[in-house]
Amino acid sequence: MAExxxxxxxxxTHIGKxxxxxxGPDKVSGRAKYTYxxxxxxxxxxxxxRSPYARAKVVSIDxxxxxxxxxxxxxxxxxxxxxxxxxxxxxxxxxxxxxxGQAEDAARAVKVQYEKLPHFVNEQNPEAVPQANRRPPxxxxxxxxxxxxxxxxxxFEGSYGNEMITHCCLESHGLIAEWENENNLLVHQSTQSIxxxxxxxxxxxxxxxxxxxxxxxxxxxxxxxxxxxxxxGIEAAKLSKMAGGKPVKLxxxxxxxLMVAGSRPSMFARVKIxxxxxxxxxxxxxxxWGTGGVGNFNVANLVPYVFRPGVENRKETLTIIGxxxxxxxxxxxPNHPQVCxxxxxxxxxxAAELKxxxxxxxxxxxxxxxxxxNVYRDELMKAAEMIEWKKLWRPRGEGAPGSTKTVKRGxxxxxxxxxxxxxxxxxxxxxxxxxxxxxxxxxxxxxVGTRTxxxxxxxxxxGLPIEAIKVNxxxxxxxxxxxxxxxxxVGGISSSTRRAAVDALTALFEKVAPAMNTTPDKLEAVGGKxxxxxxxxxxxxWKQACAKLGTQPMTTRGKQPGRETLTQPGVGGAQMAxxxxxxxxxxxxxxxxxxxxxxxxxxxxxxxxxxxxxxxIMGVTFALYEERVMDSQTGRMxxxxxxxxxxxxxxxxGNFKVHMMTGKGYDERGVIGVGEPPTVSPGAxxxxxxxxAIGIRVPxxxxxxxxxxxxxxxxxxxxxxV
Amino acid sequence: xxxxxxxSDKPDQGGxxxxxxxxxxxxALTIPLVAGGEDEVKAAxxxxxxxxxxxxxxxxxxxGAAKQLSVEPRVTLLDALRNDxxxxxxxxxxDRATCGACTxxxxxxxxxxxxxxxxxxxxxxxxxxxxxxQNGKLHPVQQAFWDNDAQQCGFCTPGFVMACTxxxxxxxxxxxxxxxxxxxxxxxxxxxxxxxxAAIAQASGQMRKRGPAKLTRGGKSNG
Numbered sequence: 001m002a003e004x005x006x007x008x009x010x011x012x013t014h015i016g017k018x019x020x021x022x023x024g025p026d027k028v029s030g031r032a033k034y035t036y037x038x039x040x041x042x043x044x045x046x047x048x049x050r051s052p053y054a055r056a057k058v059v060s061i062d063x064x065x066x067x068x069x070x071x072x073x074x075x076x077x078x079x080x081x082x083x084x085x086x087x088x089x090x091x092x093x094x095x096x097x098x099x100x101g102q103a104e105d106a107a108r109a110v111k112v113q114y115e116k117l118p119h120f121v122n123e124q125n126p127e128a129v130p131q132a133n134r135r136p137p138x139x140x141x142x143x144x145x146x147x148x149x150x151x152x153x154x155x156f157e158g159s160y161g162n163e164m165i166t167h168c169c170l171e172s173h174g175l176i177a178e179w180e181n182e183n184n185l186l187v188h189q190s191t192q193s194i195x196x197x198x199x200x201x202x203x204x205x206x207x208x209x210x211x212x213x214x215x216x217x218x219x220x221x222x223x224x225x226x227x228x229x230x231x232x233g234i235e236a237a238k239l240s241k242m243a244g245g246k247p248v249k250l251x252x253x254x255x256x257x258l259m260v261a262g263s264r265p266s267m268f269a270r271v272k273i274x275x276x277x278x279x280x281x282x283x284x285x286x287x288x289w290g291t292g293g294v295g296n297f298n299v300a301n302l303v304p305y306v307f308r309p310g311v312e313n314r315k316e317t318l319t320i321i322g323x324x325x326x327x328x329x330x331x332x333x334p335n336h337p338q339v340c341x342x343x344x345x346x347x348x349x350x351a352a353e354l355k356x357x358x359x360x361x362x363x364x365x366x367x368x369x370x371x372x373x374n375v376y377r378d379e380l381m382k383a384a385e386m387i388e389w390k391k392l393w394r395p396r397g398e399g400a401p402g403s404t405k406t407v408k409r410g411x412x413x414x415x416x417x418x419x420x421x422x423x424x425x426x427x428x429x430x431x432x433x434x435x436x437x438x439x440x441x442x443x444x445x446x447x448v449g450t451r452t453x454x455x456x457x458x459x460x461x462x463g464l465p466i467e468a469i470k471v472n473x474x475x476x477x478x479x480x481x482x483x484x485x486x487x488x489x490v491g492g493i494s495s496s497t498r499r500a501a502v503d504a505l506t507a508l509f510e511k512v513a514p515a516m517n518t519t520p521d522k523l524e525a526v527g528g529k530x531x532x533x534x535x536x537x538x539x540x541x542w543k544q545a546c547a548k549l550g551t552q553p554m555t556t557r558g559k560q561p562g563r564e565t566l567t568q569p570g571v572g573g574a575q576m577a578x579x580x581x582x583x584x585x586x587x588x589x590x591x592x593x594x595x596x597x598x599x600x601x602x603x604x605x606x607x608x609x610x611x612x613x614x615x616x617i618m619g620v621t622f623a624l625y626e627e628r629v630m631d632s633q634t635g636r637m638x639x640x641x642x643x644x645x646x647x648x649x650x651x652x653x654g655n656f657k658v659h660m661m662t663g664k665g666y667d668e669r670g671v672i673g674v675g676e677p678p679t680v681s682p683g684a685x686x687x688x689x690x691x692x693a694i695g696i697r698v699p700x701x702x703x704x705x706x707x708x709x710x711x712x713x714x715x716x717x718x719x720x721x722v
Numbered sequence: 723x724x725x726x727x728x729x730s731d732k733p734d735q736g737g738x739x740x741x742x743x744x745x746x747x748x749x750a751l752t753i754p755l756v757a758g759g760e761d762e763v764k765a766a767x768x769x770x771x772x773x774x775x776x777x778x779x780x781x782x783x784x785x786g787a788a789k790q791l792s793v794e795p796r797v798t799l800l801d802a803l804r805n806d807x808x809x810x811x812x813x814x815x816x817d818r819a820t821c822g823a824c825t826x827x828x829x830x831x832x833x834x835x836x837x838x839x840x841x842x843x844x845x846x847x848x849x850x851x852x853x854x855x856q857n858g859k860l861h862p863v864q865q866a867f868w869d870n871d872a873q874q875c876g877f878c879t880p881g882f883v884m885a886c887t888x889x890x891x892x893x894x895x896x897x898x899x900x901x902x903x904x905x906x907x908x909x910x911x912x913x914x915x916x917x918x919x920a921a922i923a924q925a926s927g928q929m930r931k932r933g934p935a936k937l938t939r940g941g942k943s944n945g
Binding site for chain 1: 808809810813814816855865877878900902915918
């Protein structure tokens with residue numbers, strides 16, 4: 001029986017190299033078809049009538065005019081009179097018509113009468129939160145924090161936080177639902193979970209799961225927000241039935257995408273931290289509050305983030321505030337960026353209080369991170385070298401080299417972790433008698449290079465060029481694979497594919513060994529040939545070998561989990577930011593930003609690095625620009641668009657560098673995902689850099705000019721010595 | 723606000739939909755006019771025909787081919803291509819001229835096709851991402867995007883490719899400032915700007931028939 005393991009460094013032909021994504025040509029040419037691009041024969045368009053009120057009771061709905069309008073095929077009430085709406089933008093009625101314009105006209109003609117009810121949407125000031133909106137607080141204590149604070153040489157108290165942000169996927173949430181016949185539903189959906197969503201449709205519609213076909217070739221962003229079929233997914237399927245089974249396309253409008261289809265909890269904290277004179281942290285106390293809208297979140301076991309294992313004296317409270325805003329959804333590394341900001345901010349502030357270099361303070365406490373302390377240490381040192389920390393860093397408020405009277409430069413750092421690992425995955429690998437190879441798997445490529453990883457693993461194992469592998473994904477008729485979340489995809493899909501390919505090769509060796517006058521265990525697949533180990537003259541081309549299969553293709557199934565371990569959880573990373581702050585305008589500019597990251601054995605260095613770069617850029621947006629702004633009076637989001645919900649542009653990012661930790665100590669851990677971890681630190685590192693530059697903490701992200709100026713004002717105005 | 727009103731699916735726009743807004747601005751700005759009732763009105767002293775509100779037959783010159791279609795005058799160039807002609811490379815994202823995912827090159831200039839009416843685009847040379855490849859070979863900008871992994875989910879990519887193509891056609895050796903301006907009207911959520919900067923450097927080099935520029939992220943694409 002073959003052993004499942006990853007090839008040694010010298011034996012990798014594709015794994016770990018810089019390989020361009022195999023679906024790149026489709027994406028740069030417009031050939032890649034996303035759900036939004038699918039046009040089906042006779043397709044109808046659905047539009048949703050949404051509540052303008054954050055909290056209201058539906059009193060009456062009149063659809064009579066809309067129903068008679070040109071092109072209208074169906075009008076369906078989602079929330080009957082008597083229902084209470086809990087957030088602005090929630091769907092009340094859907095209409096479906098032959099063209100988008102007709103559907104919009106009809107939606108506008110639907111008359112809904114509401115009874116407005118009191119709402120609450122802004123949680124930033126905990127004193128202003130009505131009692132009814134506070135969920136019961138949770139509290140936890142470890143060790144003896146009271147005694148530890150008394151004995152501490154220095155105690156620092158600070159405030160940190162970040163606003164709720166929204167995923168703002170460029171391809172909005174949505175789907176095309178159609179009934180192929182009375183019993184069978186076909187759904188093209190923009191989803192992170194192609195294998196399991198058929199079951200969700202089936203359950204909601206009361207039909208066998210096997211009768212739901214799910215398809216998706218490409219997805220225009222998910223980031224954690226596209227797991228469920230969503231209420232509007234079910235509505236589209238019902239509307240299609242009402243319209244005689246015709247395909248119904250329901251893609252959210254941009255404003256709805258921002259209001260109802262994605263949001264990450266805000267988190268604010270008051271922190272007290274105690275330490276010895278030498279910077280050793282001895283006590284931690286944090287009061288965290290925030291909102292997940294009408295949804296929930298949990299930060300138990302997360303403070304003070306990576307240092308938690310060694311900070312023995314802790315007091316933690318969490319108050320979740322319910323607001324009349326759309327429910328929170330998972331976002332790359334749920335809760336980590338917020339808790340990281342709270343922790344790293346407090347550590348950096350403590351270093352400033354002690355007049356220590358925060359790098360020294362982090363290193364002083366690095367053993368508190370537990371078993372992977374050495375990794376963090378190595379990563380911090382590498383990042384420091386890349387950004388020239390020791391040369392450029394200056395004590396808080398002094399300004400790094402290049403600072404002027406009005407523009408102050410500063411450096412900040414942060415470290416982070418994530419578990420990752422490998423989700424369940426089945427892979428069917430078929431070798432055809434003509435030598436062609438294909439893979440079938442019910443997974444999805446979120447743009448992270450999933451297709452490419454599958455091809456690399458199979459090609460490397462079979463000794464073939466990458467082009468020789470045809471990859472089929474995005475269909476729930478293929479062997480099931482997990483949803484793409486938690487940085488578990490690459491670990492799962494690469495493991496099952498490796499096992500499938502190893503088994504396929506073993507079976508092929510058995511077929512060809514007699515013809516080569518040897519035994520299967522003496523064969524290897526290298527460079528498009530099957531050859532005898534140590535005697536390469538005894539060989540057969542891949543095609544000749546596959547011809548021995550006869551007329552039947554041979555399919556092997558690889559599974560994850562399975563025998564031997566090819567993936568494991570737990571990675572770390574360090575990031576350092578170098579910023580300039582104009583203290584007259586409050587504008588923060590990124591100069592340099594470096595990331596050092598480990599993620600076990602890297603399959604494709606190029607797409608892996610892209611993920612880290614992307615996480616850093618998304619992090620710049622989080623740190624400096626994006627926030628969901630709610631109007632307390634109307635209860636509506638004020639910026640559900642892309643001019644005022646700001647994303648970083650190409651000119652905003654500065655110079656970025658990424659270093660991946662590879663080789664001994666990393667490769668043998670197996671394949672581990674990297675989607676989440678590098679998204680965690682940017683907010684903290686940039687906030688720390690700004691504090692270092694201007695001499696005071698800007699307590700809440702995003703670090704917009706008004707917040708920066710307010711912090712400077714508190715410190716003594718922009719004319720104060722910084 | 724009253725407790726009963728007609729619901730628009732865009733509550734923040736005070737009941738004025740994008741398409742109605744376009745109707746209004748078109749009246750003041752463009753020929754032909756879009757309105758109902760009258761057959762002709764005077765605009766800037768000239769008599770101009772009125773189109774709509776029903777479908778009108780139009781011809782669009784897309785990637786060198788004449789395409790005939792029948793659309794309501796309120797339909798945007800983007801939606802006409804996507805919904806009526808199944809040319810879906812350009813994407814609908816912000817739907818109001820902010821993010822650039824819908825970028826096409828019209829008469830040599832990059833435009834937001836989400837805020838251009840299809841009827842206005844008649845008689846103009848429209849280029850979309852589908853028209854860049856020649857004889858099955860990727861355009862240097864497309865090749866550079868692939869080589870430098872200037873894409874992740876790829877939804878913004880066609881818009882960026884068109885914006886970069888327009889930039890390099892105008893400025894074959896763009897300065898950093900010209901690059902920032904040239905693609906400053908395009909946004910990416912996955913965060914591919916590092917790759918895009920490198921792609922522009924490579925494509926610029928190739929389009930000027932020089933070797934690849936230094937900024938590239940390295941590693942030739944297979945295939």
